[in-house]
Amino acid sequence: MRKLGLKTLCLFVFCAMFGYLSAQHNTENRIEEILSRMTLRQKIGQMNQVNARKPDEKLYKQIRNGEVGSILNAEDPVLLNQLQKIAVEESSLGIPVVFARDVIHGFKTIFPIPLGQAASFNPEIVETGARIAAVEASENGVRWTFAPMMDISRDPRWGRIAESFGEDTYLSEEMAIAMVRGFQGEDLSQPSSIAACAKHFIGYGAVEGGRDYNISNIPERQLRNIYLPPFERSIKETGCATIMTSFNANDGVPPSASKFLLTDLLRDEWKFDGVVVSDWASVSIMVTQGFCDDRKNAALKAANAGMEMEMVSGCYTDYLEQLVKEGKVSEKTIDNAVRNILRLKYRLGLFEKPYTDLTSERKVYSEAHLRAAKQAAEESFVLLKNQNNILPLGNKVKNVAIIGPLADAPHDQMGTWCFDGEKEHTQTPLNALKKQFGENVNFIYEQTLAFSRDRDKSRFAQAIEAAKQSDVVLLFVGEESILSGEAHSLADLDLVGVQSELLEELSKAGKPIITIVMAGRPLTIAKEMAQSSAVLYAWHPGTMGGPAIADVLFGKSYPSGKLPVTFPRYVGQIPLYYNYERIGRPAKKNEVLLNDIPLEAKQSSLGNTSYYLDAGFDALFDFGYGLSYTTFEYSDLVLSKYTLTKDETLQVSVILKNTGSHEGCEVVQLYTADVAASASPLVKELKGFKRIILKPGEQKKVIFELPIEKLAFWNTQMEKVVEPGKFEIMIGGNSVDLLKSSFVVN
Ligand code: NOJ
Numbered sequence: 001m002r003k004l005g006l007k008t009l010c011l012f013v014f015c016a017m018f019g020y021l022s023a024q025h026n027t028e029n030r031i032e033e034i035l036s037r038m039t040l041r042q043k044i045g046q047m048n049q050v051n052a053r054k055p056d057e058k059l060y061k062q063i064r065n066g067e068v069g070s071i072l073n074a075e076d077p078v079l080l081n082q083l084q085k086i087a088v089e090e091s092s093l094g095i096p097v098v099f100a101r102d103v104i105h106g107f108k109t110i111f112p113i114p115l116g117q118a119a120s121f122n123p124e125i126v127e128t129g130a131r132i133a134a135v136e137a138s139e140n141g142v143r144w145t146f147a148p149m150m151d152i153s154r155d156p157r158w159g160r161i162a163e164s165f166g167e168d169t170y171l172s173e174e175m176a177i178a179m180v181r182g183f184q185g186e187d188l189s190q191p192s193s194i195a196a197c198a199k200h201f202i203g204y205g206a207v208e209g210g211r212d213y214n215i216s217n218i219p220e221r222q223l224r225n226i227y228l229p230p231f232e233r234s235i236k237e238t239g240c241a242t243i244m245t246s247f248n249a250n251d252g253v254p255p256s257a258s259k260f261l262l263t264d265l266l267r268d269e270w271k272f273d274g275v276v277v278s279d280w281a282s283v284s285i286m287v288t289q290g291f292c293d294d295r296k297n298a299a300l301k302a303a304n305a306g307m308e309m310e311m312v313s314g315c316y317t318d319y320l321e322q323l324v325k326e327g328k329v330s331e332k333t334i335d336n337a338v339r340n341i342l343r344l345k346y347r348l349g350l351f352e353k354p355y356t357d358l359t360s361e362r363k364v365y366s367e368a369h370l371r372a373a374k375q376a377a378e379e380s381f382v383l384l385k386n387q388n389n390i391l392p393l394g395n396k397v398k399n400v401a402i403i404g405p406l407a408d409a410p411h412d413q414m415g416t417w418c419f420d421g422e423k424e425h426t427q428t429p430l431n432a433l434k435k436q437f438g439e440n441v442n443f444i445y446e447q448t449l450a451f452s453r454d455r456d457k458s459r460f461a462q463a464i465e466a467a468k469q470s471d472v473v474l475l476f477v478g479e480e481s482i483l484s485g486e487a488h489s490l491a492d493l494d495l496v497g498v499q500s501e502l503l504e505e506l507s508k509a510g511k512p513i514i515t516i517v518m519a520g521r522p523l524t525i526a527k528e529m530a531q532s533s534a535v536l537y538a539w540h541p542g543t544m545g546g547p548a549i550a551d552v553l554f555g556k557s558y559p560s561g562k563l564p565v566t567f568p569r570y571v572g573q574i575p576l577y578y579n580y581e582r583i584g585r586p587a588k589k590n591e592v593l594l595n596d597i598p599l600e601a602k603q604s605s606l607g608n609t610s611y612y613l614d615a616g617f618d619a620l621f622d623f624g625y626g627l628s629y630t631t632f633e634y635s636d637l638v639l640s641k642y643t644l645t646k647d648e649t650l651q652v653s654v655i656l657k658n659t660g661s662h663e664g665c666e667v668v669q670l671y672t673a674d675v676a677a678s679a680s681p682l683v684k685e686l687k688g689f690k691r692i693i694l695k696p697g698e699q700k701k702v703i704f705e706l707p708i709e710k711l712a713f714w715n716t717q718m719e720k721v722v723e724p725g726k727f728e729i730m731i732g733g734n735s736v737d738l739l740k741s742s743f744v745v746n
Helices: 002-021 028-038 039-044 055-065 077-092 114-119 124-141 160-163 169-184 218-226 229-238 258-269 295-305 315-326 332-347 367-380 429-437 460-468 501-508 525-533 545-554
Strands: 048-051 070-072 098-101 196-203 242-245 276-277 382-386 398-404 441-445 472-478 513-518 533-537 630-640 650-657 664-674 685-692 699-707 726-734 739-745
Touching: 028 332, 039 048, 039 315, 039 332, 048 699, 055 077, 070 160, 114 160, 114 169, 124 169, 124 367, 160 169, 160 258, 169 218, 169 229, 169 685, 196 229, 196 650, 218 229, 242 258, 258 295, 276 332, 295 315, 295 332, 315 332, 315 441, 398 429, 398 460, 429 441, 429 472, 429 545, 441 460, 460 501, 472 501, 501 525, 513 525, 513 545, 533 545, 630 664, 630 726, 630 739, 650 664, 650 685, 650 726, 664 699, 685 699, 699 726
Parallel strands: 048 070, 070 098, 196 242, 242 276, 398 441, 398 472, 472 513, 513 533
Antiparallel strands: 382 533, 630 650, 650 699, 664 685, 664 726, 726 739
8 A cells, every 4th residue: 555655656746747748648738847947047058059970978968968869860670769868868858859760761761852742743752752751760869850951942053953843833832742641651750750841941942053051032922922832831730830031131131030930920920839049050051151140149030030959050058048148039939939939849749758669560662662662763864866766675686785974883883962862772774674675685784984074085995886787776874973962053054064976976886876865954956956865854853763764665554744944955044944034025036046137236135125146035844844655635625714812713724645566654734824913924834734544535524613813912112912914824734835815804
């Protein structure tokens, strides 16, 4: 009895002291309870995210003292459990830490780079890829990823375009919410779910000249119309748990110190109750940016704006306590931040299950994961040219030359941001082609260039010889993975090294050349297009890129991707994107070009329209472009109504027919255009897309539902409105070749 009494008493004391640890307790109450027990120092500790590539005594002590809320970059599950044990069992309040890592397009099983995934126009493969990444990363104890990156990216010079979903707002929205869903799963508290992070808030994709870490100048209206929607929908529709501020000062203000962004918009307008984390030292860099005179001032501005967890730069740890004591930052501000951080930890179920189960069966590189990665790769490929239907090769060829630096580059085909992908597990095109088709085809491999930047031409002769012995050449060119991604902007988008020269030399062998480009961005490949019989843009396709490419080339599957970003002919055309604002003098495309100008011509305004004399009028490839092994015909564009009110939904249908001799998948794209509005409307905007698979000769009625409210835009009074008037509606297989109709909104 006495024993039981003591036990009950102990339980009572434990519950009174650590009631916030019990699952039954309502989360908000638990948060308040724990908050009431925290010292200011411990609260500030929660706002501190530290880097732990090499954990040491200093880190252990910090965790023990409750001075660390989150740790990034550690991924060994045994170590993570050790660190967690210190937090849970040795710190006075036992608050678990959350382990974060950049899991961008896969953890071990690497999927195509996000730009490639966007080319699939298939949110399902994006969601599946993120789910698989979450399952694999959480096996190692990582419960928070810094993805998806949803920066609208219209400048291929910017290396991080690889991490984006491209230039279009709507496509980025759809892909972003699919990725968040995949990471977070049905329930964030499941051990296999990881918190997503909508980044980079905001405008980072619009850095000047595509130079990373530069400034942007996006006015509020354009922010709201173009850049913010993926963030807003990720938060509102999928409960994206966290958001990351970007490095770039936008219109003079670094987002980490923007009260407008972090408080007025995020909290008051969007009701976000997750965590705002800074980017790597994006608080302390405000000193270098000239926005703050010292780190203390940076801490002050960031905290008061609503920036809650500081990644690595330690300004909060060093100065927040002092700032509170001086009355410059209120404890209420600190409490709000800590509430959100604790809420994230509760949502992740970390208070109940802080440790990673090291005994359960590991799923990394499982067959199902590899299969999904292969499908994602196949759907990401964009066929840019296919002269005389040279592809698929099927059984048309006996001898095939495989040439080029990216045919067998297991590291590079994974692409940027792969901390955990292992090249030993990557299946390259060379190996896959031999394995899958080697029984019937004689493959002659001649790498020629050791890597994409290689300038050594000493094996060109062997490459030409290999081409001569073959029916067809498969030339694998592009970029090494390190040429795109963070801090890897380029001013020149031609193929690097002597890859172009290799193609030129090979073309002299007189054999058809099929060029497969593996790259993290659009490259300026007009010349290479002309010298190739077919071109397949494969991005950086990930672990299963090889088998996917092999199957597509030989026709066991087919390409169906469409470009998520415009391909310029020349770098000088950038920025070049399909949904630009209407202008007063658009090019008619029959204007004078450079060589048409007579000698000693007098100053004149020539065609009086907007274009470059030396670049022609068009992009190399437009947004939404991509061929198939078959052909599709669009007809019978019909609207359910031609006059509607703002609260109605328009039904739009079109007949799609497979007019070729192969099965194919077409991405049917729906665009609208506001004919006149109170602020310059865009020439067109993507509003819907569907992937339709058809057998040869088959046809299908494709129906879109378009709620009229989706036509709303932010006007100059910063109101979101649908303005009455005429709208055009367009459907087709890319952003240019479109069937058109129109309707009126009253
Ligand atoms: C800097 C990058 O901008 C960001 O995207 C990334 O998540 C962090 N570093 C953490 O690695």
